[in-house]
Amino acid sequence: MARLVMKFGGTSVADLDRIRNVARHVKREVDAGNEIAVVVSAMAGETNKLVGYCRGASALHDAREYDAVVSAGEQVTAGLLAITLQSLGVNARSWLGWQIPIRTDSAHGAARITDIPAETLVERFRQGQVAVIAGFQGLAPDNRIATLGRGGSDTSAVAIAAAIGADRCDIYTDVDGVYTTDPRIVPNARRLDKVAFEEMLEMASLGAKVLQVRSVELAMVHGVRTFVRSSFEDPEAPQVGPDGEPVGTLICDEDEIVEKQLVTGIAYSKDEAKITMRGVEDRPGVAAAIFGPLADASINVDMIVQNISEDGRTTDITFTVTTADFDRAMALIESLRSTVRMETVSGSSDVAKVSVIGIGMRSHAGVAAQAFQALAGRGINIQLITTSEIKISVLIDAAYTELAVRTLHSIYELDKT
């Protein structure tokens, strides 16, 4: 017997047929003797519709009212899944955020979970009842509904798994796991059986869209073993691997990964823009004078590189932002010319970031050099480099993205088991 959280996203509950399919997945786990909490998203398209209503009602809408409106989607799915489970003979009831309650801070629209009392849920498990929990929502200190921001249902699932001490949090989605890279670019990309939390965090933030970054952070902090698997498998007899375990990717502590790969995956993101300031006066505090105002404007800066210029008295600074922030960031930098002397400012959104990720890098030198050499061999110019303990990222011309991903995927032999 195990205690499991099962999370189903919007496409998995898009209509009554798919909800019935979800109910059969749940019934399989119940029949196997497990204690189950299910977390559901809104039916595909519903959240967008409700968000559209709020925007249509007023461009500057009260986040508390937005939360009341938008949370209705998950409420509907939770009730419908409970009804469907009951019709299959499974003892189930729906739980809304305010009923448990899933307590959050007061940041309506993008709240963080602060506490989930688990006693009642656990008591119901003992009585054989499945908890069907509306994802994405909680109760703020003002006794009003708070939503967790986009992708919040993953975060709900992981937080609930931590609260109830679940053995595993199963994220059912429209792919069957986490891959060494995007299979649309590299057809022989391989599904990973296990990924360490740290690696997944890098992959999630670098554009692999399987899991929200916040939910991976939370899973890492609380050590929640998170299993990504497909909701489109046969619910009564899901495919198993050679080890007899269901097909999917387990995101877990690196201690649980016996054979550590040098490199686990290649991630990429085209949602990047680069801004370069040349001939910036080189004095103490100049970086703060530039990046302080960007932070104040809520513009997220990712890579930063600073070089001393040829004359030794000025400096060149390059940084990247998301494409959505590009125009605002350019305008802001131009406006700084009155306080920071600089010769030229130029920018481009025609860039992409490609990253090599793997916890094995910690103990192996030469991974970076191998990457730079391989890219150079293909004639790909590297514009910026940043590295961490388990990641190397390079900024390149966006036109070379696919070539770079394929090249790196191949040199680290990621297509081989």
Added chain:
Amino acid sequence: MARLVMKFGGTSVADLDRIRNVARHVKREVDAGNEIAVVVSAMAGETNKLVGYCRGASALHDAREYDAVVSAGEQVTAGLLAITLQSLGVNARSWLGWQIPIRTDSAHGAARITDIPAETLVERFRQGQVAVIAGFQGLAPDNRIATLGRGGSDTSAVAIAAAIGADRCDIYTDVDGVYTTDPRIVPNARRLDKVAFEEMLEMASLGAKVLQVRSVELAMVHGVRTFVRSSFEDPEAPQVGPDGEPVGTLICDEDEIVEKQLVTGIAYSKDEAKITMRGVEDRPGVAAAIFGPLADASINVDMIVQNISEDGRTTDITFTVTTADFDRAMALIESLRSTVRMETVSGSSDVAKVSVIGIGMRSHAGVAAQAFQALAGRGINIQLITTSEIKISVLIDAAYTELAVRTLHSIYELDKT
């Protein structure tokens, strides 16, 4: 300054444009210095969609889950109206049933309101805040959402008006008041300025669809002056009558009606079916043996007539039910033949009930005789008669419904002011 409840139904909040129109109605009353609670239904069509989901998920669905699903519609409208009011500069916030809380009994799906604590709402009024309340929903003793059954938003509005001691409960709808009869049948039917609670109760239960019966009962018990008016008037300058008051119908205590009419209105219902048992054994307890099982099956019996038969040893019983219950009632009566002896059972759904209503009847004899004579003069055969202090109802062949309504409307001179 007055304290008002303003209730808007589904067609009045069907889309963002109409919600904006509703917000302008509210703003008018706020600008006039009034304290306002608004009660809203779900956007037109939403409740039917959600009910359809529940039925599709399972024919025999848990009423508690049904409530969680279906109440989402009003939740969305309440949030959207609050946003829209704020965009017009009106201080407003949404309230869900569980937040106030509107306490109900545990009859999920058709709950009754038991208590509404008003202190918080009243305090917010003093701070100049409009309360936008989701209709149709409350909080059951099990800490789960309960809905009030169809038309429940009218009931919510009247109950809230009673709780906060409102001066008036304005029901905004798609007609501009209560008429002497259905204007589609009698084009010169006249809008009534005032109707007594008792009269409205009879009209509502007899098929005039302006207000739900339960909300009128509640208004009568608590003495809530209820004003039916059109939401399609110009929000900034609604039409007024010769007395300078807005156009509509006030449902109030009869003491407030100075000139009491003999007859106030003619109501009709085609949603009737008649069942006749002939040659029923005439012994004590036979009525209970028949109507007990009907009640147990939740079949609502309306008119009942029993005559002694010619031989004096058996009796004939005729009663009416709604057309929806007709087949079930026929089958049930047939199944009673094992316990109650009867010669024949026959039924017809080709009947209609036409009623003459007026509190003036209490003090005037001859109203019934006048009606029977007029119908006979038109060759309309009366199949059943029931009367109360303020009402005469006759069951006739459905084909004569319109003729009967027109005839009665005319003989009591209801088209004259």
